Amino acid sequence: MNEEIQALQNNKTWSIVPLPPNKQPIGCKWVYKVKYKPDGTVERYKARRDIVKLPELIMGENQHVCKLHKSLYGLKQASRQWFLKLSSALQAGGFTQSWSDYSMFIRKFQDKVTVLLVYVDDVIIAGNNLQDIEATKQFLAGRFKLRDMGTLHYFFGIEVARSRQGIVLSQRKYALEVLEDAGFLGAKPSKYPIDQNLVLTKDDGVLLQDASQYRRLVGRLIYLTITRPDLVYAVHILSQYMDKPRQPHLEAAYRVLRYVKHTPGQGILLPSHGHLELTAYCDADWARCKDTRRSTTGYCLFLGKAPVSWKSKKQGTVSRSSAEAEYRSMATTCCEITWILALLRDLHVNHKEAVQLFCDNKAAIHIASNPVFHERTKHIDIDCHVVREKVQRGLVKPIHVRTNEQTADLFTKPLGLKQLIALLGKLGVINIHTNLRGSIKERNQN
Structure with a gap:
C-alpha cells in the first residue's frame, strides 16, 4: 500500500486542496490481490487505489480532498x-x-x-x-x-513451457481452479468432452432456478478454449443456452468438467521447426441445430505445423443444402485467412504461396472455382464473391480432402474416441505433464 501511494505521489497524480463549495467528492477504496506463480506459490501481494461511487467520504478535520490531475483505476478513461x-x-x-x-x-x-x-x-x-x-x-x-x-512463463492463466522441440501453451493451473471452484477435483474423469449421441435443445428438461452457476461455469470454460481446441465444440454448444439454461445443459457442462479432470495439463505445441506456410481446414455440419436448423461452421489454421487459429460457430442463416453450408464455412475461413496474412505482413513474414484451403465437399470447391454465377448460387452471392475473389487473386487455393482426414471435424460435431485422439494429434495437442516425448513422436508420425 505504501509503495502504491508513493508511486501515485511520484507521478503527481493528485494535489491536496480544500473541498470547493457546493462540490460532492467521490470515494475511493483499496483493492487487494495476491499474485500466484503457476505452481501455486505466492509471487507477490498487490494493492491499488480504485475509484468507486460512494455518497460519503471520510476526510480530515480541515475538509481537504485529493484533486486528481491524472487518471486512476476505476475511471472510465483510465485505460x-x-x-x-x-x-x-x-x-x-x-x-x-x-x-x-x-x-x-x-x-x-x-x-x-x-x-x-x-x-x-x-x-x-x-x-x-x-x-x-x-x-x-x-x-x-x-x-x-x-x-x-524475466522470461515468459505465465501470463493471464496461460503457462509457457520451452524445449528444443518448441513451445507448449497450456492452462493447467487455471483448469484446476475451474475444477476446484465447481467442486469437481474428486470427480470421475471422462475421456470425451461431449457424448457423441447427445442432442441438446432449448426446451428439454427442467429450467434451472439459478442460472448464474451455469453462466459462470461456461464463461470460465470459454477462456479455457484459448489453448484447448478439444473443448471448442462442446463449449460452443453450451454457450447457446446461457439465456435460459436447463438441467440437461448443466449435466453436459459437468461432462466437460470431467473431461478436463482427465486432461488438466493438455495444451498445444508450437514446433520450433517447419516452414512458415499457412494452411487451413474448413468444415460444416449441415442443419446441426435442432432448434433453428442452422449449420455449424468450423475451421482451423496452421502456420507450418503450429495451430494458430480455430473456431466453432453456428451460421447466421439456414442453408438449403450441405454444399451451401460448406461454402459458407469456406467464406468464413477465407476472412480469417485474410486477417492472418495481414498480421504476417505486419510481422515482416513474406507469404508468397497461395494458402491451401482443405475442404471435404467437392461441390463447394467447384462453386469457388467456377467463374459463372447461376440460379443455384444467387442466395449465397456475397459468400461467392468473398471466396472467389481470394481464389482469383491467388491468395487461396481450395483443395479437396477426404472426410476421414478433415481436421476441422473436431469443431463441427462430437467425435468418437479414436477419431478424437487422431485429430488432437494432428492439431498438436499434447500433455507435457504426462509424456512429452511420446506425444511429439506420435504427432510427427501422424
Whole structure:
C-alpha cells in the first residue's frame, strides 16, 4: 500500500486542496490481490487505489480532498489514456502499430525484429535479437516505472513451457481452479468432452432456478478454449443456452468438467521447426441445430505445423443444402485467412504461396472455382464473391480432402474416441505433464 501511494505521489497524480463549495467528492477504496506463480506459490501481494461511487467520504478535520490531475483505476478513461501514453512512447522509440492488431507494436531494423504485445499495463516482448530486446527494456524503463518479470512463463492463466522441440501453451493451473471452484477435483474423469449421441435443445428438461452457476461455469470454460481446441465444440454448444439454461445443459457442462479432470495439463505445441506456410481446414455440419436448423461452421489454421487459429460457430442463416453450408464455412475461413496474412505482413513474414484451403465437399470447391454465377448460387452471392475473389487473386487455393482426414471435424460435431485422439494429434495437442516425448513422436508420425 505504501509503495502504491508513493508511486501515485511520484507521478503527481493528485494535489491536496480544500473541498470547493457546493462540490460532492467521490470515494475511493483499496483493492487487494495476491499474485500466484503457476505452481501455486505466492509471487507477490498487490494493492491499488480504485475509484468507486460512494455518497460519503471520510476526510480530515480541515475538509481537504485529493484533486486528481491524472487518471486512476476505476475511471472510465483510465485505460484509454494509459494506452495513448504508452503507444506514443513506443512510436517515438521507432515502433509502428499493427493495422491488424492495435495492441501489437513492431520495430524492424535491418534483420532485427522486435515485437511488443500490450494488454492494459502488461507487455510481452519478443524478437530475434537479445540486444535489441534489452535496449527496448531500457527505453521503456526510462519513461515508465516497470517490473521486469524475466522470461515468459505465465501470463493471464496461460503457462509457457520451452524445449528444443518448441513451445507448449497450456492452462493447467487455471483448469484446476475451474475444477476446484465447481467442486469437481474428486470427480470421475471422462475421456470425451461431449457424448457423441447427445442432442441438446432449448426446451428439454427442467429450467434451472439459478442460472448464474451455469453462466459462470461456461464463461470460465470459454477462456479455457484459448489453448484447448478439444473443448471448442462442446463449449460452443453450451454457450447457446446461457439465456435460459436447463438441467440437461448443466449435466453436459459437468461432462466437460470431467473431461478436463482427465486432461488438466493438455495444451498445444508450437514446433520450433517447419516452414512458415499457412494452411487451413474448413468444415460444416449441415442443419446441426435442432432448434433453428442452422449449420455449424468450423475451421482451423496452421502456420507450418503450429495451430494458430480455430473456431466453432453456428451460421447466421439456414442453408438449403450441405454444399451451401460448406461454402459458407469456406467464406468464413477465407476472412480469417485474410486477417492472418495481414498480421504476417505486419510481422515482416513474406507469404508468397497461395494458402491451401482443405475442404471435404467437392461441390463447394467447384462453386469457388467456377467463374459463372447461376440460379443455384444467387442466395449465397456475397459468400461467392468473398471466396472467389481470394481464389482469383491467388491468395487461396481450395483443395479437396477426404472426410476421414478433415481436421476441422473436431469443431463441427462430437467425435468418437479414436477419431478424437487422431485429430488432437494432428492439431498438436499434447500433455507435457504426462509424456512429452511420446506425444511429439506420435504427432510427427501422424
